[in-house]
Amino acid sequence: MIDESLLQQTAARGTRAKALLDDQLLAGAFDALEASYSSAWRQTLIDDVAGREKLFLAINIVGKVRDHLGAMVAHGKLAQAELKELAQTAERRKRFGLL
Numbered sequence: 001m002i003d004e005s006l007l008q009q010t011a012a013r014g015t016r017a018k019a020l021l022d023d024q025l026l027a028g029a030f031d032a033l034e035a036s037y038s039s040a041w042r043q044t045l046i047d048d049v050a051g052r053e054k055l056f057l058a059i060n061i062v063g064k065v066r067d068h069l070g071a072m073v074a075h076g077k078l079a080q081a082e083l084k085e086l087a088q089t090a091e092r093r094k095r096f097g098l099l
Contacts, residue, residue, distance in 0.1 A: 004086065005080040014076010017069045033062050 020026055041055040 002082065002086065004036060004083065007083050009088075010079035011076050014073050014079065017072035018077065020075065021066070021069050030062055030066060034059055037062070 037055050039060045041052055041059065044055065046053045
């Protein structure tokens with residue numbers, strides 16, 4: 001059985017995630033962090049292996065956060081489509097007296 005409240009929560013989270021990804025302030029923060037980390041990574045000394053690894057991880061984490069938000073948007077769209085299908089099915093049943 002499909003839990004409509006869970007679908008609604010997922011759809012709402014997807015909408016919020018899209019708003020975050022579209023927000024210029026957050027996008028600028030992600031870009032600034034990546035640029036800062038990349039610059040610091042390039043400036044590390046040859047024997048600073050641990051420093052480079054930490055900066056490499058930091059750069060990748062920024063990307064993972066973006067990817068996670070993107071996945072939330074995709075899941076939200078799927079949940080919205082499923083909610084729409086449920087509503088259409090309920091309307092058809094109501095129309096034909098199957099409820």
